[in-house]
Amino acid sequence: MSDYAIELENLSRTFRVGPGRTKQAVDGLSLSIERGEMFGLLGPNGAGKTSTVKILMTVLLPTSGHARILGDDVVEQVERVRRRTGVILGGDAGLYARLSARDNLLLFADLYGIPYREQKRRIGELLEMVGLLKSERARVETFSRGMKQRLHIARGLLHDPEVVILDEPSNGIDPVGARELRELVRGTVRDGRTVLMTTHYMFEADELCDRVAVMRDGKKIAEGTPESLKKQTDGQVVLSLDIIGVGEPDLDRLRALPGVHSVSVAEVDGSQRLDLHCDQQTDATAAVLEELRHLTVLRVSKREPTLEDAYVSLVSGGDATWTS
Amino acid sequence: MDVLIRRVVSTALVLSRGWLLELRQLMRSRLYLVTAVILPLVFASLAHYMFAGSQRTEGPLVIALSAGLMGMWSTTLMGSGSAINRLRFMQVLEPLVACPTPTFLFSLPFALATASMGLYSLGATLAWSALFFGMPLELASPVLFVVAVVVTVVSLSMLGLLLASAFILYPTAQALANFFEYPIWMLSGVLVPVSSLPSSVRYAADLLAPSWGVKAIMRSATGESGTFSAVLICSLLSVLYAAITLILLRRFEWLARSSGTLALQ
Numbered sequence: 205m206s207d208y209a210i211e212l213e214n215l216s217r218t219f220r221v222g223p224g225r226t227k228q229a230v231d232g233l234s235l236s237i238e239r240g241e242m243f244g245l246l247g248p249n250g251a252g253k254t255s256t257v258k259i260l261m262t263v264l265l266p267t268s269g270h271a272r273i274l275g276d277d278v279v280e281q282v283e284r285v286r287r288r289t290g291v292i293l294g295g296d297a298g299l300y301a302r303l304s305a306r307d308n309l310l311l312f313a314d315l316y317g318i319p320y321r322e323q324k325r326r327i328g329e330l331l332e333m334v335g336l337l338k339s340e341r342a343r344v345e346t347f348s349r350g351m352k353q354r355l356h357i358a359r360g361l362l363h364d365p366e367v368v369i370l371d372e373p374s375n376g377i378d379p380v381g382a383r384e385l386r387e388l389v390r391g392t393v394r395d396g397r398t399v400l401m402t403t404h405y406m407f408e409a410d411e412l413c414d415r416v417a418v419m420r421d422g423k424k425i426a427e428g429t430p431e432s433l434k435k436q437t438d439g440q441v442v443l444s445l446d447i448i449g450v451g452e453p454d455l456d457r458l459r460a461l462p463g464v465h466s467v468s469v470a471e472v473d474g475s476q477r478l479d480l481h482c483d484q485q486t487d488a489t490a491a492v493l494e495e496l497r498h499l500t501v502l503r504v505s506k507r508e509p510t511l512e513d514a515y516v517s518l519v520s521g522g523d524a525t526w527t528s
Numbered sequence: 529m530d531v532l533i534r535r536v537v538s539t540a541l542v543l544s545r546g547w548l549l550e551l552r553q554l555m556r557s558r559l560y561l562v563t564a565v566i567l568p569l570v571f572a573s574l575a576h577y578m579f580a581g582s583q584r585t586e587g588p589l590v591i592a593l594s595a596g597l598m599g600m601w602s603t604t605l606m607g608s609g610s611a612i613n614r615l616r617f618m619q620v621l622e623p624l625v626a627c628p629t630p631t632f633l634f635s636l637p638f639a640l641a642t643a644s645m646g647l648y649s650l651g652a653t654l655a656w657s658a659l660f661f662g663m664p665l666e667l668a669s670p671v672l673f674v675v676a677v678v679v680t681v682v683s684l685s686m687l688g689l690l691l692a693s694a695f696i697l698y699p700t701a702q703a704l705a706n707f708f709e710y711p712i713w714m715l716s717g718v719l720v721p722v723s724s725l726p727s728s729v730r731y732a733a734d735l736l737a738p739s740w741g742v743k744a745i746m747r748s749a750t751g752e753s754g755t756f757s758a759v760l761i762c763s764l765l766s767v768l769y770a771a772i773t774l775i776l777l778r779r780f781e782w783l784a785r786s787s788g789t790l791a792l793q
């Protein structure tokens with residue numbers, strides 16, 4: 205019997221993506237999440253977050269390795285895992301669109317074996333908690349994205365699970381709605397309940413999570429508290445340039461400059477935004493501009509790194525790994 | 529004992545709620561409703577005009593019944609499979625599989641709902657035939673007829689569920705099910721009398737629960753003997769189908785988790 209709420213051991217999952225071609229979605233992932241912990245799994249698109257979640261919710265088998273929830277193996281002890289885990293997959297779909305919010309919950313209450321006597325009270329409580337009591341009789345197809353997301357949360361908590369797993373709870377929600385959702389997610393942590401959530405946003409993880417892990421290409425590249433991730437960028441500045449026509453060879457030359465830790469590019473309105481993480485001591489600005497003198501530089505600025513910068517630096521950096 | 533009774537009661541409640549909610553969803557699809565009203569009329573007219581000019585010697589009752597059974601057939605046999613694909617499309621299949629309840633329990637309500645629609649389809653075709661094409665309304669033994677119809681529709685939905693178990697695994701299984709519809713029609717004697725088929729094919733027909741159901745329905749309507757034995761065989765085969773489906777669904781759920789096909793791709 206393990207003491208951890210969620211334990212991944214060298215977990216891997218490969219998909220067939222065509223004749224003779226495979227894609228490694230999760231690659232040797234190991235994690236140990238304590239009971240009562242709120243844990244964030246971060247990573248860019250395609251990092252393997254959802255695949256990991258699906259293995260934990262027992263709808264996908266790992267290709268190799270092990271995953272345990274409250275000591276139960278997600279392959280061997282499927283029913284026990286399902287009874288004690290609540291899964292909240294976000295998104296526009298995933299609900300019975302033609303049924304009302306209440307009918308959706310009733311259907312799943314049955315399937316989770318919640319006794320008839322308790323169903324009414326439990327569903328009432330949850331609808332109240334997620335603020336859908338007024339719209340409980342309306343069909344889900346008429347719901348806004350945020351309302352659907354809140355219904356997803358209510359459904360995931362129906363059987364009062366000990367472990368809750370959320371996949372990108374605020375994806376596609378406007379900032380105000382997202383803040384309300386984060387409040388809701390925070391509310392799901394009651395005594396001893398363990399929460400694992402995936403997200404694209406570092407600030408979200410920072411606000412909610414005790415610890416985070418960052419994934420890239422199926423692998424864990426970092427793990428620790430949000431604070432320790434912030435510390436990573438201590439003594440650095442972010443040099444930000446708007447530029448036109450920068451190419452991969454330019455980036456390689458920039459990365460090789462002394463005092464430059466990482467370089468990331470984003471397309472912004474027809475130009476490119478380069479973010480370089482540099483040492484505060486060695487001012488690399490002159491050297492950088494020298495390397496880019498054959499290109500049109502529209503704007504140069506310098507700023508203190510934010511938490512998001514720390515994350516971006518990690519995800520776009522070379523083979524940087526960091527643990528604490 | 530107490531535990532057992534409670535289990536049975538709660539399972540019955542789960543099934544009946546699932547059935548009701550599935551029907552509610554079907555009723556809220558305008559396209560589905562329109563087809564449900566029009567199709568029996570089409571079948572009734574087709575049967576009337578086709579068979580009226582043919583060499584077949586059956587009375588108008590048998591002709592109307594054959595038409596009604598065809599409608600019931602399409603509705604029931606295909607219903608479960610399309611229900612599973614609909615769930616995949618709505619991305620509900622994964623949350624459903626992630627429930628601790630066996631897949632069989634959440635699939636059975638589709639079978640029940642489509643069976644109800646099948647019953648309605650048969651009734652509507654018979655009603656249209658009586659109204660427009662002068663089908664006589666006397667049945668030789670109405671009670672046996674009702675029993676035979678119920679047993680048949682249950683057997684059809686069990687066969688549908690058996691085919692549908694493949695839908696859990698293969699999103700493309702619709703083609704397979706469509707492929708089976710016509711031969712199963714033939715084998716069960718809806719289109720042509722089974723006696724006109726080659727003998728090897730006739731043995732295959734004997735393994736199909738619905739073909740016994742059709743026999744029972746025809747016999748009870750026309751007053752031939754042997755309704756009861758046909759009902760019995762039909763029921764036994766249905767139970768066998770349910771058992772096979774239970775095993776297949778387990779196996780297919782495992783394979784679908786392995787291939788990752790529960791998700792919409």
Ligand SMILES: Nc1ncnc2c1ncn2[C@@H]1O[C@H](COP(=O)(O)OP(=O)(O)OP(=O)(O)O)[C@@H](O)[C@H]1O
Pocket residue numbers: 219220221227228229247248249250251252253254255256788791793
């Ligand atoms: N069923 C599947 N078949 C084939 N490839 C898949 C399948 N599911 C996921 N993948 C691939 O595996 C990789 C990881 O996908 P996954 O959905 O786990 O990433 P993610 O971190 O959740 O990304 P996002 O932030 O975009 O949601 C991707 O490259 C994806 O294309």
Ligand SMILES: [Mg+2]
Pocket residue numbers: 253254255371
């Ligand atoms: Mg994802």
